[in-house]
Amino acid sequence: MQPTQSALIVPIPQAEQAVGRWRAALDRAAGWGVPAHVTVLSPFLAPERLDDDLLAAVGEAVASVPSFTADFTRVRWFGDTVAWLAPTPDEPFRALTTAVWRRFPEAAPYEGAFDDVVPHLTFGHNAPKPALTEAADAIGAFLPIRAAVDVVHLIAGTMRPDSWRTVREFPLGLSG
Numbered sequence: 001m002q003p004t005q006s007a008l009i010v011p012i013p014q015a016e017q018a019v020g021r022w023r024a025a026l027d028r029a030a031g032w033g034v035p036a037h038v039t040v041l042s043p044f045l046a047p048e049r050l051d052d053d054l055l056a057a058v059g060e061a062v063a064s065v066p067s068f069t070a071d072f073t074r075v076r077w078f079g080d081t082v083a084w085l086a087p088t089p090d091e092p093f094r095a096l097t098t099a100v101w102r103r104f105p106e107a108a109p110y111e112g113a114f115d116d117v118v119p120h121l122t123f124g125h126n127a128p129k130p131a132l133t134e135a136a137d138a139i140g141a142f143l144p145i146r147a148a149v150d151v152v153h154l155i156a157g158t159m160r161p162d163s164w165r166t167v168r169e170f171p172l173g174l175s176g
Contacts, residue, residue, distance in 0.1 A: 001043040003165075004046075004157075005044075005046075005047070005157065005158065005159075006043065006047050006050065006154060006155065007040075007042035007043060007155050007156075008039075008040040008041045008042070008058070008096075008100060008153070009034070009035075009037035009038065009039055009040060009074040009155060010096070010149055010151070011036065011151075012038060012121055012147045013035065014146065014147045015030065015085065015145050015147070017142065018129070018139050018143070018145060019036050019072075019085070022070040022085070022124060022135035023036060024122075025127075025131070026123065026132060027124055028126075028128040029125070029158075029164075031161050031162075032148070032158075032159060032160070032163055033161075033162045033164040033165070034155065034157075036123075038119050038120065039109075039119075039120075040093070040096045040100060041098050041100050041101060041107055042109070043107070043111065044104070045106075050156070050167060057104075058103070058152075058168075059170045059171075061100045061103040062152045062172060062175045063170070063171065063172065064173060065096050065173060066091070066172060066173045066174060066175040067146065067148070067171075067172040067173065067175045068092045068175060069149065070087040070092070070146075070147050070149055071087070071088050071145045072085040072086065072087055072088075072121060072143060072144060072145040072146075073088055073143055073144040074143065075136040075143075076120065080088045080129045080132075081125070082122060082125050082126070082127050083122070083124040083133075083135060084120035084124075085123065085139070085143075085145070085152065086119075086120060086137075087119050090119040092149065093119035094117070094119060096172075097109055097119075099134040123135055124136075143161055149174045150171060150172050151171055153167075153168075153169055154168045154170065
């Protein structure tokens with residue numbers, strides 16, 4: 001089946017040991033094949049638009065932000081239905097979103113649903129609060145998690161199991 005959606009993410013493989021089992025149970029995106037990540041821009045553009053010129057423009061936008069290190073030190077919540085890890089600092093993640101969104105204004109983060117796009121690594125979404133709380137407590141034992149952030153992945157897929165794949169990797173700029 002051809003991909004119907006795309007997204008730009010920063011994969012955080014260092015978090016998989018802490019969040020992997022919980023994401024598998026509490027976050028439907030894990031079942032689609034999306035790894036533990038911080039979203040840069042989702043949804044992005046229709047997969048059929050991803051030609052060489054567009055990919056070059058994404059690469060330029062991503063490279064405008066220097067690579068950095070982020071620490072995930074605490075569990076946070078969006079209401080009672082979404083549990084996530086907060087990265088520190090979050091400014092470089094915000095800079096990535098801004099750089100790509102400026103280049104592709106038609107791809108507003110989360111389709112413009114939020115005034116403030118908060119960088120986060122979701123480990124539970126629309127699950128019962130007791131299950132999310134159990135996950136939060138268990139994941140807390142693994143914190144802090146340190147991640148070197150030097151690449152953004154363009155991924156594409158459908159809302160079907162194991163359908164999301166990396167289309168391209170884009171390196172961040174050199175850190176100063």
